[in-house]
Amino acid sequence: MLKHFEMNKAEDKDALKEEIKQLRAVLLGQQQALLEAKLPVIVLIEGWSAAGKGSLIKELISEIDPRFYSVVSPAITPEGQARYPFLYPYMKAIPQNGKITFMDSGWMDAAVQNFLRHEITKEEYRRRIRQVNEFERQLRDGGYLVLKIFLHIEKEEQFKRLQALAEAPETEWRVTQDDLWQHREYRRFREAYEEFMEKTGDLLPWHILDGSRRKSAVRDAMRLLTDEIGRGLSQGRYVGEPFEEAFPLIEMPLLEDVDLSQTIDDKKYKKELKKLQARLSALHNVIYRKKIPVILCYEGWDAAGKGGNIRRVAYPLDPRGFDVYPIASPLPHELNRQYLWRFWTRLPRTGHICIFDRTWYGRVMVERLEGFCSEKDWQRAYNEINEFERMLTDWGAVVLKFWIHIDQDTQLARFTERQNTPEKQWKITDEDWRNREKWPQYEEAVNEMLQKTSTENAPWTIIESNDKKYARIQTLKIIVEALEKACDDHFRQVVE
Amino acid sequence: MLKHFEMNKAEDKDALKEEIKQLRAVLLGQQQALLEAKLPVIVLIEGWSAAGKGSLIKELISEIDPRFYSVVSPAITPEGQARYPFLYPYMKAIPQNGKITFMDSGWMDAAVQNFLRHEITKEEYRRRIRQVNEFERQLRDGGYLVLKIFLHIEKEEQFKRLQALAEAPETEWRVTQDDLWQHREYRRFREAYEEFMEKTGDLLPWHILDGSRRKSAVRDAMRLLTDEIGRGLSQGRYVGEPFEEAFPLIEMPLLEDVDLSQTIDDKKYKKELKKLQARLSALHNVIYRKKIPVILCYEGWDAAGKGGNIRRVAYPLDPRGFDVYPIASPLPHELNRQYLWRFWTRLPRTGHICIFDRTWYGRVMVERLEGFCSEKDWQRAYNEINEFERMLTDWGAVVLKFWIHIDQDTQLARFTERQNTPEKQWKITDEDWRNREKWPQYEEAVNEMLQKTSTENAPWTIIESNDKKYARIQTLKIIVEALEKACDDHFRQVVE
Numbered sequence: 001m002l003k004h005f006e007m008n009k010a011e012d013k014d015a016l017k018e019e020i021k022q023l024r025a026v027l028l029g030q031q032q033a034l035l036e037a038k039l040p041v042i043v044l045i046e047g048w049s050a051a052g053k054g055s056l057i058k059e060l061i062s063e064i065d066p067r068f069y070s071v072v073s074p075a076i077t078p079e080g081q082a083r084y085p086f087l088y089p090y091m092k093a094i095p096q097n098g099k100i101t102f103m104d105s106g107w108m109d110a111a112v113q114n115f116l117r118h119e120i121t122k123e124e125y126r127r128r129i130r131q132v133n134e135f136e137r138q139l140r141d142g143g144y145l146v147l148k149i150f151l152h153i154e155k156e157e158q159f160k161r162l163q164a165l166a167e168a169p170e171t172e173w174r175v176t177q178d179d180l181w182q183h184r185e186y187r188r189f190r191e192a193y194e195e196f197m198e199k200t201g202d203l204l205p206w207h208i209l210d211g212s213r214r215k216s217a218v219r220d221a222m223r224l225l226t227d228e229i230g231r232g233l234s235q236g237r238y239v240g241e242p243f244e245e246a247f248p249l250i251e252m253p254l255l256e257d258v259d260l261s262q263t264i265d266d267k268k269y270k271k272e273l274k275k276l277q278a279r280l281s282a283l284h285n286v287i288y289r290k291k292i293p294v295i296l297c298y299e300g301w302d303a304a305g306k307g308g309n310i311r312r313v314a315y316p317l318d319p320r321g322f323d324v325y326p327i328a329s330p331l332p333h334e335l336n337r338q339y340l341w342r343f344w345t346r347l348p349r350t351g352h353i354c355i356f357d358r359t360w361y362g363r364v365m366v367e368r369l370e371g372f373c374s375e376k377d378w379q380r381a382y383n384e385i386n387e388f389e390r391m392l393t394d395w396g397a398v399v400l401k402f403w404i405h406i407d408q409d410t411q412l413a414r415f416t417e418r419q420n421t422p423e424k425q426w427k428i429t430d431e432d433w434r435n436r437e438k439w440p441q442y443e444e445a446v447n448e449m450l451q452k453t454s455t456e457n458a459p460w461t462i463i464e465s466n467d468k469k470y471a472r473i474q475t476l477k478i479i480v481e482a483l484e485k486a487c488d489d490h491f492r493q494v495v496e
Numbered sequence: 497m498l499k500h501f502e503m504n505k506a507e508d509k510d511a512l513k514e515e516i517k518q519l520r521a522v523l524l525g526q527q528q529a530l531l532e533a534k535l536p537v538i539v540l541i542e543g544w545s546a547a548g549k550g551s552l553i554k555e556l557i558s559e560i561d562p563r564f565y566s567v568v569s570p571a572i573t574p575e576g577q578a579r580y581p582f583l584y585p586y587m588k589a590i591p592q593n594g595k596i597t598f599m600d601s602g603w604m605d606a607a608v609q610n611f612l613r614h615e616i617t618k619e620e621y622r623r624r625i626r627q628v629n630e631f632e633r634q635l636r637d638g639g640y641l642v643l644k645i646f647l648h649i650e651k652e653e654q655f656k657r658l659q660a661l662a663e664a665p666e667t668e669w670r671v672t673q674d675d676l677w678q679h680r681e682y683r684r685f686r687e688a689y690e691e692f693m694e695k696t697g698d699l700l701p702w703h704i705l706d707g708s709r710r711k712s713a714v715r716d717a718m719r720l721l722t723d724e725i726g727r728g729l730s731q732g733r734y735v736g737e738p739f740e741e742a743f744p745l746i747e748m749p750l751l752e753d754v755d756l757s758q759t760i761d762d763k764k765y766k767k768e769l770k771k772l773q774a775r776l777s778a779l780h781n782v783i784y785r786k787k788i789p790v791i792l793c794y795e796g797w798d799a800a801g802k803g804g805n806i807r808r809v810a811y812p813l814d815p816r817g818f819d820v821y822p823i824a825s826p827l828p829h830e831l832n833r834q835y836l837w838r839f840w841t842r843l844p845r846t847g848h849i850c851i852f853d854r855t856w857y858g859r860v861m862v863e864r865l866e867g868f869c870s871e872k873d874w875q876r877a878y879n880e881i882n883e884f885e886r887m888l889t890d891w892g893a894v895v896l897k898f899w900i901h902i903d904q905d906t907q908l909a910r911f912t913e914r915q916n917t918p919e920k921q922w923k924i925t926d927e928d929w930r931n932r933e934k935w936p937q938y939e940e941a942v943n944e945m946l947q948k949t950s951t952e953n954a955p956w957t958i959i960e961s962n963d964k965k966y967a968r969i970q971t972l973k974i975i976v977e978a979l980e981k982a983c984d985d986h987f988r989q990v991v992e
Contacts, residue, residue: 032922054814286666319557319567320567326562332827
């Protein structure tokens, strides 16, 4: 990588200028084609401090219509983002279909800085490299064009630039302690960048550009960008293939084998409910103080009792520390991004609880059955989702997933009751009846989902809900147990 | 207010429980009606520390379907929000039509705390009270139901509760220095709350509830909420009347009197452009360091040259410090909120520049002419917008508004050229031609807008753009001048 990289030679100024002008015209012509082809583009610009990342972006965007791009600097976003997973700010910033996002520094610099500062362990650093590879693959497979550029300057050149900045009163403030530290530690940084690029360059290559010749770098970046877009336009939107990956799966029963006959009597229900809710309330305090994020996922048949179940779980929680997200069809700006984007952007802060009423598993259920995505898309999704959830639990989150289960007769009885009760009629729609007709197809999809995505770190539990009260108690028990364990584990980690 | 408030008497427990149960059923029934009537509801819960705000909200939401409400605690949102205007977190949190937002503490507590801590001047405090009144009126006039509750406890009761919290190991951490400070300063707080409520209670009344009797408070709050929703449902969505308010207006010429014959020769253009861009680039540094927010608004005829103008302004800026927002038709979740919401949520952080390519003035142009809002709505908007912009400049923002102006012949020539140039055809749509036919109506609307909203703090400038290059130089000059002045003023303020 860096060691084999040859710096640019001096070039004829006028010829360079002319070439840049031509490439700009190409880019200008591509922007409308991008929109029509609905291709989203991410341009990641990494590189040394003072290598000229900002100026390079300035040149790249100078002729593009503002409707087509945005520039983000995830590194300087508010402190609040420290309470989200490592890749959160980058995922948050991905463009809609047809648009370009330029990132001024990104996941490489963040990971390398954290590592060299000893803010994360070697193990966590390796995990982040793995997460980056997964993240980039998921974007590519979801149709994103991702261009990764590293703007390189040698140590002497960096010295000259930092010195020039520091000597002019109006730019002196731009030279930060971090910049000086990087300069002193140039060799360690170089090795770390090198290693990071080697470990993340297989799928989507890194392009090293010579930052010491500004105009040449602009030309080189424009060539890369227009080539990449041109390639994307001629080949059409890429749809990734399903892939194999080994996850520690928990064996799950088939839905037809689940015994739905359990019930609970009213007196016992009330007693248990009170006890479990009190325990959950106390645990919420601990979770909050230990800054453990908690993600509770509800899926299940229509009329299975998800809503009432969620209310019983939410009731003892401090309203300042949790959110419930009912998930319906995606809005246009959500539909126009990678399918996990709308869930990423709803993740809880550390110490907070969020409850998803329906989830990202829509991908392998309704989207699969209604043809809202291609077969490759939903087949790929099992492992993409496993990766996503592993990232969440690696971050420290407790992730629990509930399939609220009833049989067809119970559903029919509840549908009919809703239909016949004026204040409940809004809960039942034609779509519910249509979905009911597809019970066997859904059952097959749910079984496959449960088999393929119940991991040790983020397990599914089938909740028998023919008796709703029984279901509530079961769910609360599992949540309370998992949170108790998480608080203990966390405590143990801190003590050790 | 507080001094005439009588605490609740002890009530029969079972009767209370029964009443709450009934009110819950009413609320449950109302939620669907709210959705159908598209009425948004804001429930603001203010009150003393340890008065039980969180528990009260918990009871209010316990039976509501999570699809219908959200709970926000603007006070504990990330530090990043400190870089936005005072009312930003509350505006950001307003619900969509048909939904309820519960706010756990809000604008009163924030203003009072800042004031008592001497973090803001008396003058700024008075301004905030005015802004709150404007904000509440704008919400009401935009169809929001706003319920304001103050949960009251006496000093002794607060002492008891804080002590109980502090003595139990699992809740001890909940008692903060702020709580203890409020308790010590109970009298000063009481006077301040009292004054704040008096000054903000004319339009939308404050409801004081007795927090020392929890169940009674729940019942009282539920009564208020169901009454308010009931009133809203029976009267239908409220549309506010236009109102008079004196703003320091700058006299503006009529569009027909603008001389569009100015031009600039190419050599002079290049020289001036370079000089002004260099100056703007340097000023961006100063703006950033002085944390001055800058908001540049572009409006103008189709094909007037807004895009090219914006690009010349953006080019010298550091891409990390500015955003361009092209404003198109609102998305569903934007359309379902007060019309200024989508602009509030795009405000720049302090020290950042944002450029709006079309703006909130759509309300008094396209929305007026296409009937997307009622006559009262757009007539009210002139002053609502003046208030909004005064809030921005009070916050310290530089707000500049440009009407990019051409005549009809020039527009026709540019439309025709777009139509005949393959790579520009995407820029011209049937809608552009349709809008062109309404030139006289638009001209009338634009003239009225310029007359009514060119304030001293946020002035309009008509930019003659028959010669686009001339227009760019004019715009840059005005921006550079205004920023120089802002930096000087700021400097003077700091020195004084």
